[in-house]
Amino acid sequence: MPMLTTPEMPHPVPLEVARSARARRRGLLGRDRIDGALLLSPASAVHTLGMRFPIDVAYLDRTFRVMAVRTMPPGRIGLPRPRARHVLEAEAGAMGRWGIRRGVRIAVRDP
Secondary structure (H helix, E strand, C coil), rough: CEEEEECCCCEEEEEEEEECCHHHCCCCCCCCCCCCCEEEECCCEECCCCCCCCCEEEECCCEEEEEEEEEEEECEEECCCCCCCCCEECCCCCHHCCCCCCCEEEEEECC
């Protein structure tokens, strides 16, 4: 499984990658939690309709630099970010613990 890292992150985080249209549409729907994060690629917007828990959402540009981080409760529709090429999802509060904020560049590493 790929791992998510940043220059400030002490330990890599498990990362699932949703590349197919079907996997991106499903995202975290139907789950009660996620260990690590889910990368939707390509993507520029998400929704939490039908979600069971609040999530942190990081919008990433084509170089995987974080453009914005938002916490979304269930039942919301996020507006598309025109320059976003990828979206990173995790349980609410995780991005803050990992040091993921605007301007940070994330990296995807194979184990």
